[in-house]
Amino acid sequence: MKQAFDSRIEQAISLRQQQGLLRRTQAIGDGNHRKFALNGERFINFSSNDYLGLAASEELALAYQQAIAKYGSGSGASPLVTGYSTSHANLDSALSEWLGYDNAIFFSSGFAANQALLFSLLEKGDLLLQDRLNHASLMEAGMLSPATMKRYRHGDLSHLASLFVPSTPTFAVTESVFSMDGDIAPVDEFIQQCQLANVMTMVDDAHGIGVLGDDGLGALSQCQRKPDILVVTFGKAFGLNGAAVLCSKAMSEYLTQFARHYIYSTAFSAAHASALLTALTMIQTQVWRREKLSELGAMFREGVAHLPAYVETQTPIKPWVMGDEVNTLALCSELKSNGIWTTAIRPPTVAKDTARLRITLSATHTSSDISALVNCLEESAKELPCQKR
Ligand SMILES: Cc1ncc(COP(=O)(O)O)c(C=O)c1O
Incomplete structure (x- = not known):
C-alpha cells in the first residue's frame, strides 16, 4: 500500500515544521568559501569545516x-x-x-x-x-x-x-x-x-x-x-x-x-x-595555516571571553552556547543581517538547554573577519541574554 508511505512522509514533515525543526539546503552562490553569496547578499562563512583553508586553495x-x-x-x-x-x-x-x-x-x-x-x-x-x-x-x-x-x-x-x-x-x-x-x-x-x-x-x-x-x-x-x-x-x-x-x-x-x-x-x-x-x-x-588559525583563535578569545555564552576551546570549533533555542535562532539571524554566517544547533543534535551557534574558524579568515564577528556578538549580547546552565 503506497498510501502508507505517502501519509508517513507527509506527517513526518509537517511535525518537523510544527516543531520549527525543518531542515533545508541553501544553494550557496559564488565565493571562495571564506565569503559566499546567497540571494544577492554576501556572508563571511563561520560555518565550514575547512579549518586550514585548503578547500579554497x-x-x-x-x-x-x-x-x-x-x-x-x-x-x-x-x-x-x-x-x-x-x-x-x-x-x-x-x-x-x-x-x-x-x-x-x-x-x-x-x-x-x-x-x-x-x-x-x-x-x-x-x-x-x-x-x-x-x-x-x-x-x-x-x-x-x-x-x-x-x-x-x-x-x-x-x-x-x-x-x-x-x-x-x-x-x-x-x-x-x-x-x-x-x-x-x-x-x-x-x-x-x-x-x-x-x-x-x-x-x-x-x-x-x-x-x-x-x-x-x-x-x-x-x-x-x-x-x-x-x-x-x-x-x-x-x-x-x-x-x-x-x-x-x-x-x-x-x-x-x-x-x-x-x-x-x-x-x-x-x-x-x-x-x-x-x-x-x-x-x-604549510605550518603557517595552523599558526594563523591559532592567532585568529586568540583574537576571538580576547574579544569575547568575557561574555557568558563563550566556551574556551583549544580547537577552531567555538561553540557559542545560548541555552535557549529561541534566543539562539534570534542571534543567528542577527548575525546574518550583519553579513555573518553561523549555524544554530538545537536539540536533539545537542542536549536540552544547550542550544548554540557552532562557530568555526578557518585559516582563510582575516583579522577583520574576526573583529566583525566579535563586534556583532558583543552588541547582540546586550539584547539577547545567554541562558546557559
Ligand atoms: C566526528 C565525525 N566523524 C565522521 C563524520 C562524517 O564524515 P564525512 O563528512 O566525511 O561523512 C563527521 C562529519 O561531520 C564527524 O564530525
Missing part, C-alpha cells in the same frame, strides 16, 4: 585540475574491480607512513568508513562502548550492529572503565575533537585504559587531523600511544572529501574482505587520490 585546485587532465575524472569502478590506482596506493603509503600504521583503506566518506568498520567487525555477544557525544555515524552503526552498545558519560574514563566486562570482546570508540563542543578527548588515557583491559580502540580524528599539533598529526600529536584503528576524514582540514581507516595489515585485509561500503561502492577517482596527496603535503609543510 588555488594550489590544491590546480593540482586537482592537473590530476584530472592526467587520469580523467572518475574511477569507473569499486576498489576491488578496477577503481584502485597507483595514486590510491601512493596515498595509502604516504598516510600510513605519516600516521604510523600498516595500511589505509579508503572510503567515499567518514560516515561510510565508520559504518563499514562497526558493521564488519562487531558480532553478537560483543560489547561496544562509545562516548555519548560520538558522531551520528558511529551511534547509528552501533545501534544497528549485533553487539551490545553502551554509551559512557562524555570524556569520563572512570565511567568507561566501569562498563568493561571481563572476557567479553570489547571495542571502545571516541572522537578526538568533538564536533559540536570543540573539546578534545583524553585520547592517550583512553587508549591506556583500554589497553590495560585488553579492549580494542578506535579514534575518529575527523576534526583533529591536520589541525592538532605543530605538525598537524591530529589526535596522535596528543598521545604517546596509538589506537588500534584511526579514522581520518578528508572533508575537513584536507579540504576535499572521503575518508581513510588506518589500521594493521590484518585489519586492512579483513576490511577488504568484509567491509561492504568498501567492496560494493565506487572508489573515489585517481585524480581525487592525487589531490589528497597534495593536500597531505600542504598539511605537513
Whole structure:
C-alpha cells in the first residue's frame, strides 16, 4: 500500500515544521568559501569545516585540475574491480607512513568508513562502548550492529572503565575533537585504559587531523600511544572529501574482505587520490595555516571571553552556547543581517538547554573577519541574554 508511505512522509514533515525543526539546503552562490553569496547578499562563512583553508586553495585546485587532465575524472569502478590506482596506493603509503600504521583503506566518506568498520567487525555477544557525544555515524552503526552498545558519560574514563566486562570482546570508540563542543578527548588515557583491559580502540580524528599539533598529526600529536584503528576524514582540514581507516595489515585485509561500503561502492577517482596527496603535503609543510588559525583563535578569545555564552576551546570549533533555542535562532539571524554566517544547533543534535551557534574558524579568515564577528556578538549580547546552565 503506497498510501502508507505517502501519509508517513507527509506527517513526518509537517511535525518537523510544527516543531520549527525543518531542515533545508541553501544553494550557496559564488565565493571562495571564506565569503559566499546567497540571494544577492554576501556572508563571511563561520560555518565550514575547512579549518586550514585548503578547500579554497588555488594550489590544491590546480593540482586537482592537473590530476584530472592526467587520469580523467572518475574511477569507473569499486576498489576491488578496477577503481584502485597507483595514486590510491601512493596515498595509502604516504598516510600510513605519516600516521604510523600498516595500511589505509579508503572510503567515499567518514560516515561510510565508520559504518563499514562497526558493521564488519562487531558480532553478537560483543560489547561496544562509545562516548555519548560520538558522531551520528558511529551511534547509528552501533545501534544497528549485533553487539551490545553502551554509551559512557562524555570524556569520563572512570565511567568507561566501569562498563568493561571481563572476557567479553570489547571495542571502545571516541572522537578526538568533538564536533559540536570543540573539546578534545583524553585520547592517550583512553587508549591506556583500554589497553590495560585488553579492549580494542578506535579514534575518529575527523576534526583533529591536520589541525592538532605543530605538525598537524591530529589526535596522535596528543598521545604517546596509538589506537588500534584511526579514522581520518578528508572533508575537513584536507579540504576535499572521503575518508581513510588506518589500521594493521590484518585489519586492512579483513576490511577488504568484509567491509561492504568498501567492496560494493565506487572508489573515489585517481585524480581525487592525487589531490589528497597534495593536500597531505600542504598539511605537513604549510605550518603557517595552523599558526594563523591559532592567532585568529586568540583574537576571538580576547574579544569575547568575557561574555557568558563563550566556551574556551583549544580547537577552531567555538561553540557559542545560548541555552535557549529561541534566543539562539534570534542571534543567528542577527548575525546574518550583519553579513555573518553561523549555524544554530538545537536539540536533539545537542542536549536540552544547550542550544548554540557552532562557530568555526578557518585559516582563510582575516583579522577583520574576526573583529566583525566579535563586534556583532558583543552588541547582540546586550539584547539577547545567554541562558546557559
Ligand atoms: C566526528 C565525525 N566523524 C565522521 C563524520 C562524517 O564524515 P564525512 O563528512 O566525511 O561523512 C563527521 C562529519 O561531520 C564527524 O564530525
